[in-house]
Amino acid sequence: MHLLYMIFIDPFVQMGTAPDLLAQTLWEGLVGGMLYALIALGFVLIFKASGVFNFAQGIMVVFAALTFVGLHDAGVNAFLALGLTIVVMFGLAFAIERSVLRPLINQPDIILFMATFGITYFLIGFGEFVFGGDPKVMDTSDLFLPKGSITYHTLGGIVQLQKLDIAAAIVASIMVAGLAVFFSKTRIGRALRAVADSHSAALSVGISLEQIWVIVWFAAGLVALVTGIFWGARSDVSFALEVIALKALPVLILGGFTSIPGAIVGGLIIGVGEKLGEFYWGPLVGGGTDAWFAYVIALVFLLFRPQGLFGERIIERV
Amino acid sequence: MFYREAGQFKTDYASDQAIFPILQDRIGLAIIFVVALAIPLAHNDFLTNAVMIPFLIFSLAAIGLNLLTGYTGLLSLGTGAFMGVGAYACYKLTSIFPNVNIIIWIVTSGFFSAAVGAIFGLPSLRIKGFYLAIATLAAQFFLEWCFTHIPWLYNYNISAAIEVPQRELFGIIVTGPRATAETRYYIVLAIVVVMTWLASNLVHGRIGRMWMAVRDMDIAAELMGIRLLPTKLLAFAVSSFYCGVAGAMVAFLWYGAAESTVFNINQSFTILFMIIIGGLGSLLGSYLGAALIFVLPIVLRFVPEMLGLPLHAATVEHVTFMTTGVLIIFFLIVEPAGLARLWQVGKQKLRVWPFPY
Numbered sequence: 001m002h003l004l005y006m007i008f009i010d011p012f013v014q015m016g017t018a019p020d021l022l023a024q025t026l027w028e029g030l031v032g033g034m035l036y037a038l039i040a041l042g043f044v045l046i047f048k049a050s051g052v053f054n055f056a057q058g059i060m061v062v063f064a065a066l067t068f069v070g071l072h073d074a075g076v077n078a079f080l081a082l083g084l085t086i087v088v089m090f091g092l093a094f095a096i097e098r099s100v101l102r103p104l105i106n107q108p109d110i111i112l113f114m115a116t117f118g119i120t121y122f123l124i125g126f127g128e129f130v131f132g133g134d135p136k137v138m139d140t141s142d143l144f145l146p147k148g149s150i151t152y153h154t155l156g157g158i159v160q161l162q163k164l165d166i167a168a169a170i171v172a173s174i175m176v177a178g179l180a181v182f183f184s185k186t187r188i189g190r191a192l193r194a195v196a197d198s199h200s201a202a203l204s205v206g207i208s209l210e211q212i213w214v215i216v217w218f219a220a221g222l223v224a225l226v227t228g229i230f231w232g233a234r235s236d237v238s239f240a241l242e243v244i245a246l247k248a249l250p251v252l253i254l255g256g257f258t259s260i261p262g263a264i265v266g267g268l269i270i271g272v273g274e275k276l277g278e279f280y281w282g283p284l285v286g287g288g289t290d291a292w293f294a295y296v297i298a299l300v301f302l303l304f305r306p307q308g309l310f311g312e313r314i315i316e317r318v
Numbered sequence: 319m320f321y322r323e324a325g326q327f328k329t330d331y332a333s334d335q336a337i338f339p340i341l342q343d344r345i346g347l348a349i350i351f352v353v354a355l356a357i358p359l360a361h362n363d364f365l366t367n368a369v370m371i372p373f374l375i376f377s378l379a380a381i382g383l384n385l386l387t388g389y390t391g392l393l394s395l396g397t398g399a400f401m402g403v404g405a406y407a408c409y410k411l412t413s414i415f416p417n418v419n420i421i422i423w424i425v426t427s428g429f430f431s432a433a434v435g436a437i438f439g440l441p442s443l444r445i446k447g448f449y450l451a452i453a454t455l456a457a458q459f460f461l462e463w464c465f466t467h468i469p470w471l472y473n474y475n476i477s478a479a480i481e482v483p484q485r486e487l488f489g490i491i492v493t494g495p496r497a498t499a500e501t502r503y504y505i506v507l508a509i510v511v512v513m514t515w516l517a518s519n520l521v522h523g524r525i526g527r528m529w530m531a532v533r534d535m536d537i538a539a540e541l542m543g544i545r546l547l548p549t550k551l552l553a554f555a556v557s558s559f560y561c562g563v564a565g566a567m568v569a570f571l572w573y574g575a576a577e578s579t580v581f582n583i584n585q586s587f588t589i590l591f592m593i594i595i596g597g598l599g600s601l602l603g604s605y606l607g608a609a610l611i612f613v614l615p616i617v618l619r620f621v622p623e624m625l626g627l628p629l630h631a632a633t634v635e636h637v638t639f640m641t642t643g644v645l646i647i648f649f650l651i652v653e654p655a656g657l658a659r660l661w662q663v664g665k666q667k668l669r670v671w672p673f674p675y
Binding site: 053099100103104107108109110111113114115117118119120121122123124125126128129246249250252253257285288289291292295296298299302303306 | 393441444445447448449452453455456458459460462463466467583587590591594595598632633635636637638639640641642643644645646647650651654
């Protein structure tokens with residue numbers, strides 16, 4: 001009886017009596033969820049255009065952040081370092097298309113999935129080889145990103161918002177809007193959507209698959225860079241972040257593999273759910289629930305809606 | 319020339335259906351057995367303990383995952399956790415019943431793993447492909463969390479890890495710090511060989527054919543009268559059984575101690591690499607993949623030393639990572655169907671040698 005009370009009544013009583021804590025938890029969940037959503041966004045971009053389940057997206061985030069920090073630490077001006085990192089990400093996209101995607105064209109999905117594992121391994125080794133394996137601290141003040149926090153005295157308590165998180169939210173929104181415009185209004189964007197619909201049909205109207213893939217991987221690289229900068233500013237930059245990148249996978253399930261709005265909504269749901277679960281229900285089972293909470297949400301969700309929130313309905317034919 | 323089967327007549331159905339119908343294969347297998355039995359005679363502790371024992375254990379785990387992913391077409395990323403269930407189950411069993419033969423407990427622990435695997439396999443009826451892979455990640459992270467947050471599982475040890483007790487079998491010390499590498503090697507070899515033989519019979523029989531039908535097209539298989547839920551759950555259970563036994567061996571016959579990090583997500587990925595590189599749907603491929611993925615980094619670590627390059631230990635680690643990544647991509651490009659397929663092609667080449675075809 002006590003257990004039932006602790007599970008079903010007590011957390012809501014706590015929420016009601018301390019709304020400031022609830023607001024703070026919600027905010028932190030939203031911020032965490034935004035980062036998951038950004039990683040998931042990179043996944044979705046590549047999956048839509050090339051059908052590749054890109055496991056390396058999480059590592060690309062770390063790699064981009066590491067390149068930026070490494071260049072900046074070496075004394076390069078912050079904006080120049082940013083530009084150089086963008087060049088590096090383009091080079092990476094180009095190299096991946098040439099050396100991995102092109103030879104493996106028309107192979108089963110699982111083989112391409114496996115190949116992205118190869119990319120993951122290579123990037124971990126390469127990144128640590130060039131920049132060293134120690135965690136690095138990212139200083140974002142040179143990029144004119146704000147520091148410190150804003151404190152609100154509302155809801156009978158204190159709610160603290162980090163300025164950096166607000167900046168991240170704004171930049172992320174601008175980026176997503178930019179991508180949406182790019183996808184719907186430009187010639188290349190239309191070509192991308194054509195490729196996503198059908199490879200062979202796109203080829204037959206004269207769209208170059210190779211070119212599109214480079215562009216898509218480059219776009220995913222840019223998303224990775226933005227994610228990496230905001231993520232790195234919150235904690236140190238190291239390849240230990242790899243496990244957190246796996247959190248983007250339940251986000252994909254929730255949102256569907258091919259939906260950009262799905263990735264964003266899914267990310268926010270997972271982020272908020274995870275924080276609320278850990279804060280109000282976690283202590284009941286000894287804490288640390290955020291390691292698996294997101295996956296269990298996704299698993300339960302899958303049983304009812306296998307194609308995700310915004311995914312296209314799965315039709316199977318024999 | 320080397321593989322010509324001319325003159326080898328099959329006079330009954332039994333010999334026609336044999337797994338190794340060609341004499342040369344049987345000779346080759348016999349040679350491999352003799353070598354495997356002779357390896358401890360070299361008295362090279364590194365070779366036995368750090369290469370052969372883990373290689374065999376990983377091969378068994380790879381066979382387990384291959385039954386699920388390669389034969390039934392269900393992608394799983396929970397292998398590490400299922401191995402962990404085996405290890406912790408074996409630890410609890412031998413703690414509660416210390417007088418029972420430890421080998422029995424190692425094998426029995428597989429059943430616990432099988433039960434857990436079947437539970438987490440339930441969503442497989444509804445979802446498949448990458449969605450299922452992510453669903454099994456729930457198993458991976460949830461079970462890993464259990465291994466650290468339920469102290470009963472590791473007998474409330476301060477180290478929060480399995481500490482393998484000493485167990486004897488017919489007067490010989492089998493587990494624990496005082497067991498010799500040779501003893502452990504022979505036990506691992508025996509278990510792995512017997513279980514490979516069982517797996518081979520399984521996949522060549524009715525159950526294996528059901529699994530393969532489900533893999534190729536599950537809706538078509540259903541229309542042909544194969545009941546999907548029992549078939550898929552059986553695949554999960556058998557696969558987890560193999561992984562569980564492998565996990566129990568990791569803790570009891572290799573490390574001698576194990577904490578939850580041994581069974582983390584990277585372990586799951588490693589085993590998945592092994593079967594994809596080795597060949598999906600091939601028992602031989604499980605061995606080849608385990609050899610490549612596990613033994614290759616060990617070999618690579620010694621290469622700079624042999625070439626006389628004075629490299630930092632950390633640098634060697636990074637280069638090993640890079641090389642492994644490049645090799646994975648290289649092998650996928652050369653032969654996406656895996657090393658087992660490469661062996662098939664090579665065999666055909668040997669058969670017609672010295673002619674091209």
